[in-house]
Every structure is written in structure tokens, then in C-alpha cells.
Amino acid sequence: MGTGIGKMILTKVGIEIVGALDKAPSKLGKDLGQILNVDNMGIIVSDDAETLIKETKADIVILTTNSFVKSVYPAIKTITENGKNCITIAEEMTYPFAVEKELSKEMDRIAKENNVTILGTGVNPGFVLDTLIITLSSSCRNVASIRAERINDLSPYGPTIMRTQGVGLTIEEFEAGIENGSIVGHIGFAQSIPMISKALGLEYDEITQTLEPIVSNTHRETPCVKVKPGMVAGCEHRAVATKNGKQIITLEHLLQIHPECEAVETGDYIYIKGDSDLHLSIKPETPGGIGTIAIAVNMIPQVIASRAGLKTMMDLPIPHNIENSFAEQVNYYKG
Amino acid sequence: MGTGIGKMILTKVGIEIVGALDKAPSKLGKDLGQILNVDNMGIIVSDDAETLIKETKADIVILTTNSFVKSVYPAIKTITENGKNCITIAEEMTYPFAVEKELSKEMDRIAKENNVTILGTGVNPGFVLDTLIITLSSSCRNVASIRAERINDLSPYGPTIMRTQGVGLTIEEFEAGIENGSIVGHIGFAQSIPMISKALGLEYDEITQTLEPIVSNTHRETPCVKVKPGMVAGCEHRAVATKNGKQIITLEHLLQIHPECEAVETGDYIYIKGDSDLHLSIKPETPGGIGTIAIAVNMIPQVIASRAGLKTMMDLPIPHNIENSFAEQVNYYKG
Numbered sequence: 001m002g003t004g005i006g007k008m009i010l011t012k013v014g015i016e017i018v019g020a021l022d023k024a025p026s027k028l029g030k031d032l033g034q035i036l037n038v039d040n041m042g043i044i045v046s047d048d049a050e051t052l053i054k055e056t057k058a059d060i061v062i063l064t065t066n067s068f069v070k071s072v073y074p075a076i077k078t079i080t081e082n083g084k085n086c087i088t089i090a091e092e093m094t095y096p097f098a099v100e101k102e103l104s105k106e107m108d109r110i111a112k113e114n115n116v117t118i119l120g121t122g123v124n125p126g127f128v129l130d131t132l133i134i135t136l137s138s139s140c141r142n143v144a145s146i147r148a149e150r151i152n153d154l155s156p157y158g159p160t161i162m163r164t165q166g167v168g169l170t171i172e173e174f175e176a177g178i179e180n181g182s183i184v185g186h187i188g189f190a191q192s193i194p195m196i197s198k199a200l201g202l203e204y205d206e207i208t209q210t211l212e213p214i215v216s217n218t219h220r221e222t223p224c225v226k227v228k229p230g231m232v233a234g235c236e237h238r239a240v241a242t243k244n245g246k247q248i249i250t251l252e253h254l255l256q257i258h259p260e261c262e263a264v265e266t267g268d269y270i271y272i273k274g275d276s277d278l279h280l281s282i283k284p285e286t287p288g289g290i291g292t293i294a295i296a297v298n299m300i301p302q303v304i305a306s307r308a309g310l311k312t313m314m315d316l317p318i319p320h321n322i323e324n325s326f327a328e329q330v331n332y333y334k335g
Numbered sequence: 336m337g338t339g340i341g342k343m344i345l346t347k348v349g350i351e352i353v354g355a356l357d358k359a360p361s362k363l364g365k366d367l368g369q370i371l372n373v374d375n376m377g378i379i380v381s382d383d384a385e386t387l388i389k390e391t392k393a394d395i396v397i398l399t400t401n402s403f404v405k406s407v408y409p410a411i412k413t414i415t416e417n418g419k420n421c422i423t424i425a426e427e428m429t430y431p432f433a434v435e436k437e438l439s440k441e442m443d444r445i446a447k448e449n450n451v452t453i454l455g456t457g458v459n460p461g462f463v464l465d466t467l468i469i470t471l472s473s474s475c476r477n478v479a480s481i482r483a484e485r486i487n488d489l490s491p492y493g494p495t496i497m498r499t500q501g502v503g504l505t506i507e508e509f510e511a512g513i514e515n516g517s518i519v520g521h522i523g524f525a526q527s528i529p530m531i532s533k534a535l536g537l538e539y540d541e542i543t544q545t546l547e548p549i550v551s552n553t554h555r556e557t558p559c560v561k562v563k564p565g566m567v568a569g570c571e572h573r574a575v576a577t578k579n580g581k582q583i584i585t586l587e588h589l590l591q592i593h594p595e596c597e598a599v600e601t602g603d604y605i606y607i608k609g610d611s612d613l614h615l616s617i618k619p620e621t622p623g624g625i626g627t628i629a630i631a632v633n634m635i636p637q638v639i640a641s642r643a644g645l646k647t648m649m650d651l652p653i654p655h656n657i658e659n660s661f662a663e664q665v666n667y668y669k670g
Binding site: 008011123127128131132134135136137138139140141142143199200201202203274275276278279280281282283284286287290291293294295297298299307309313314315316317318319320321322323324325328329333335 | 343346458462466467469470471472473474475476477478534535536537538609610611613614615616617618619621622625626628629630632633634642644648649650651652653654655656657658659660663664668670
């Protein structure tokens with residue numbers, strides 16, 4: 001993701017990459033240009049975060065290392081204590097308050113003390129199953145319940161994703177993977193639901209999550225996995241927030257390889273029930289990798305211009321693509 | 336619309352109506368409760384804006400009188416000079432800078448001087464063909480062009496809308512109506528296009544608008560109009576922003592009675608072309624009247640908490656429905 005973000009920034013104006021951090025031996029010590037497939041940039045990939053962040057003049061650091069608040073917290077601390085804003089695609093950071101209350105308070109405190117802003121974002125969590133739902137709800141006078149579904153295609157992904165989503169396993173192996181925690185499904189429901197709830201003031205008592213195998217009836221294959229009929233092609237991850245036993249917010253994510261083998265159409269679907277019902281679809285689905293890269297980069301101006309603190313997508317001006325100068329965009333939001 | 340907004344506010348907590356203005360003889364001098372179909376509220380509908388706004392303690396005034404900047408400017412001046420925030424559903428106010436540069440500067444100045452905020456919003460312009468497009472674009476790394484279409488059903492509307500959209504006319508009468516300005520089509524393209532362009536930094540040279548009759552092949556009828564085959568059932572209003580002759584932003588609004596008579600499905604459709612294409616649909620369309628009422632009321636907290644000035648939907652935190660206390664929401668945004 002870091003490489004994708006770097007490549008995107010190279011195509012933009014009014015924004016410049018001034019440093020790069022990566023521990024991977026394939027990148028460490030190389031000129032960033034080699035990694036981004038351009039001429040040498042005079043930026044050597046470092047693994048010394050502390051020094052690089054301290055000694056480099058930068059407005060913002062984009063952090064793409066890990067999914068969890070606890071894991072990215074030390075890096076966010078270093079970034080913000082050195083007076084840099086931070087955007088991270090760590091899934092839990094899109095709404096960290098629910099899972100890590102104390103660390104969230106601490107990050108907010110450090111950000112305010114250093115007059116910078118922290119934002120967690122991405123395509124999901126961060127956009128499809130939270131920001132977009134929240135935005136759509138604005139044309140409702142009242143909302144009784146929300147159901148949304150994201151059906152995507154895992155085929156382009158590598159072996160790590162196949163493993164964490166259980167692709168290519170038998171049903172027994174899948175069940176064992178759930179048991180031992182190696183199959184995680186989608187990370188983000190515990191952020192998207194609280195964010196929707198907070199934005200709309202839509203209360204719930206508890207969230208129940210289920211993770212079921214999608215058992216294939218057909219042969220499906222990618223360069224890194226083979227799925228025979230009767231084996232697992234992916235997983236169906238569902239989170240339901242209930243109030244007095246009634247479903248208030250239901251989010252579903254169906255992740256599998258080659259959904260077209262069984263005539264499953266990929267897409268993002270939102271159903272809002274209220275005094276007027278709304279049905280939104282995006283077909284095919286908002287792309288996962290590209291979408292996350294895009295939103296992380298596109299939110300830079302809003303984050304730099306924001307009041308200091310730990311923010312979420314619901315706190316900042318509406319997100320959008322940027323075709324003009326990023327510097328101009330920052331000046332616009334600073335007013 | 337004012338009545339609808341009043342009724343919606345009555346169902347909400349942490350917000351209270353403290354005054355009502357209307358010149359219509361059917362409302363003037365009556366208790367507002369009678370108009371909103373509830374018990375007397377102790378609020379008498381006045382037509383003396385100056386006095387009421389001056390002497391009433393209020394955080395915000397919602398203005399629902401007219402479509403044009405020039406027409407609502409005097410009311411906005413009175414409201415803001417008396418230290419009240421203002422939300423208006425005047426279509427041109429959703430992005431007034433393009434059509435009324437000087438008045439926009441003046442409103443921004445007055446708002447800042449009095450530390451209040453002005454926002455123009457509504458379902459369209461204000462949401463479907465601008466805010467939603469802008470928001471969706473955030474998951475694109477780049478955007479080459481945008482096409483969006485709103486197809487709605489005019490059947491529930493009264494004689495004024497039928498007249499301004501040319502419903503029930505012959506083709507000749509429709510053409511004469513375009514000529515003499517009595518048929519206006521959709522008001523909002525001259526706001527939505529500049530807003531999208533400003534948000535994304537997507538440049539264009541000029542906007543061309545066309546307004547064509549939708550000629551009916553079937554008999555269509557509402558309580559206030561009859562359309563025989565060969566007559567006009569509504570209009571197709573299109574605005575195209577071009578750059579060097581290439582279509583950059585194309586917005587279309589098809590307004591007609593009983594579109595189902597000719598198997599036309601109502602809906603909102605957005606197509607973004609870039610390095611990844613996105614197709615969004617909302618079927619049936621986001622409701623017009625309810626949607627405008629909802630967005631105007633739902634934006635109250637963001638407007639009250641905003642920095643002072645003349646703002647648009649692209650400047651404020653993402654819009655959303657509100658099920659909890661409006662006062663709590665204001666406190667949240669004030670941080």
C-alpha cells in the first residue's frame with residue numbers, strides 16, 4: 001500500500017515526497033525512485049523512523065504498516081510528537097475509541113499538544129460501510145435501521161489474504177482457523193458500527209459478529225490458490241448491532257475468489273430504513289486497494305488544515321478526489 | 336417546505352422552534368401548532384421578519400422562501416446581522432459564488448462580522464448531483480470525467496411545478512415557454528457543476544445547458560394535469576461542462592409525471608470515469624421534498640458549530656441523519 005500511495009502522489013501537484021520508511025530488505029537502502037519505477041529521487045528508504053521523522057521537514061506522514069491501534073500507536077506517537085500530521089490506513093484507527101479508549105485519549109492529547117491531526121481512513125473501514133452510509137442518511141428525516149453489504153473479489157490478492165480469509169481450505173480447516181484466530185475475515189465492523197452510531201446518534205446494546213465459510217460449488221483458481229468444489233472460496237463476515245433484540249445496524253462483507261463462478265455480482269449495497277427508504281448500489285464494488293490508496297492521499301488537505309486532535313471521517317469536510325494542487329487545497333480549507 | 340421542516344423539528348430532541356415567519360394569509364397570525372397539526376405552541380406566525388429576528392433568541396433561522404440569491408439576500412442580511420446562523424434551501428445558495436460573486440462576498444463578510452455561518456443546501460442542488468458525487472470521487476486516484484443523472488417523478492407536485500416544468504403543454508407551447516422563460520427546468524446545475532469543479536479541482540471552460548420536452552407516448556394524469564399522447568409529460572434538462580471541447584462534467588435531470596407509464600425507472604445515477612470507474616445508483620431516487628427537508632434540518636449542528644462565513648456542503652463535516660439530541664450534536668462539533 002505504501003508503494004501505491006507513493007506512486008499516486010508522484011502523479012499529483014503541490015505535494016512532494018520527502019522521505020520513505022520501510023524495513024523490508026527488498027526496499028531498505030534503495031532509492032525510492034527504484035521502488036516507484038521512476039528515476040532516482042534522492043530519497044533513500046530508511047528503517048530509522050525516529051531519526052527520519054525528527055530530521056525531515058514534512059507536513060504529514062502516511063502510515064501503512066498494520067491494522068491495529070496497539071501496533072501503530074508507537075509510530076503515531078513518534079510522528080505526532082515530532083509535529084507531523086498523520087494519516088493511517090490501520091483499520092482500527094478509523095474509529096479507535098471503541099476498541100482502545102485509553103490509547104485514543106492519549107493520541108488525542110499528544111496530537112493537540114503538538115498541534116497536529118491524526119486520521120484513520122481507507123475504503124473499508126473508512127468509506128463504503130461507514131462514511132458513505134452516514135452521508136446517505138442525511139436525506140432521511142429519521143432512520144430506523146441500516147443494512148449494508150460489500151461483496152468483493154479476492155482473486156487479485158496474494159497468499160496472506162488467502163490465508164486470513166480461509167480461501168482454499170476444507171470446511172474443517174476453516175473452522176479450526178476461526179478457532180485458533182488465523183482466519184480473521186474483515187477488520188472494521190467494530191469501527192464502522194460505532195462510527196455510524198455516533199454520527200447518527202443511533203443507539204445499540206451490543207454487536208454480534210459471525211464468520212461463515214463460503215463453500216464453493218465450482219472449481220475456482222487464482223495464481224496462488226486452488227479451490228475444488230466443496231472447499232472454501234472465501235468467507236461471509238457479518239456484524240449485527242441490536243437494540244432490545246431488534247437489528248439496528250447490520251453490516252456484511254462477503255470476501256471470496258472468483259464470485260462470478262457462481263453468478264455472484266460484486267458490489268456495495270446500502271439499505272436505509274426510515275420514513276423514506278433508500279437503496280444505494282455501487283456495481284462493481286468500490287475497488288479495495290485503489291480505493292484505500294486514493295482516500296488516504298485525497299484526505300491529506302483536510303487533515304493538514306483540521307483543528308488538532310485525533311479525528312475520524314465524520315469530523316472532517318467531505319472527502320473528494322483532487323485534480324489540482326494539494327497546496328491550494330490546504331490553503332482553501334485553512335480559509 | 337417550511338411546514339415540513341417545522342414538523343420534522345417537532346419530532347426531534349435538543350432543538351426547539353422559537354418563532355415562525357410567513358406572509359401567506361392562510362398562516363399569518365395563526366398559532367404555529369395549528370399549521371403543524373399539533374396543540375397550540377404559543378408561537379404566532381408573524382410577517383415582521385425584522386422585529387421577530389431581532390427580538391427572538393435563536394441559534395439559527397431556516398429560510399425557505401425563494402430559489403435565487405438576489406431574492407433571499409435581504410432576508411439573509413437581516414438574519415446574520417442579528418447574530419443568527421442561517422440555513423437556506425434557496426437552490427442558488429448551495430454555491431452562490433458562481434452566479435453572484437459580489438453578493439457572496441458581502442454575505443461572507445457580514446457572516447464573519449457577526450460570527451455566524453450561512454449554508455445553502457437541499458436534496459438537489461445540495462446533495463444528489465454534487466455532495467454525493469464529490470464524496471464518491473474520494474475513492475478515485477484520478478477523475479477524467481463525471482456523468483450523473485437524476486430521474487424523478489413529478490406526479491405528487493402541484494400546479495406551480497407542472498407549469499415551470501412544462502407538464503401538460505403541447506410541444507409548441509413548451510417551446511414558447513422556454514422562449515419566454517416560464518419553463519425553467521431544474522435550478523441547480525449552475526451551482527452543482529462549479530461546486531464539483533471547485534472540490535475536485537476539475538477545470539472546465541464553459542457550461543452548456545439544454546432543456547428538451549419529454550413527449551409522452553401514453554396517457555398520463557395527475558390530480559392537477561392531464562397529458563395526452565404527443566403532449567409534454569415533463570422535461571429533460573442537461574448541463575455539460577466542457578474543457579477543450581471534451582465533456583468533463585455532465586449532469587442530467589429528467590423530470591416528468593408518471594415515468595412508469597413508459598417503463599422509465601426513477602433513480603439517481605452517478606458514473607465517474609478515472610483510473611477506476613465507479614457506477615452508483617439509488618433506486619428509486621432520493622425523495623425530493625423529504626430529502627430537502629431532512630438535509631436542511633440535519634445540517635443544523637454542523638452549521639451552528641462551524642467557523643463563521645458563507646459555507647457550502649463541501650466545507651462542512653459530512654452530512655448525516657440525527658436520532659439523538661441536536662444540542663449534543665452541536666457540542667460534539669464544537670469539540
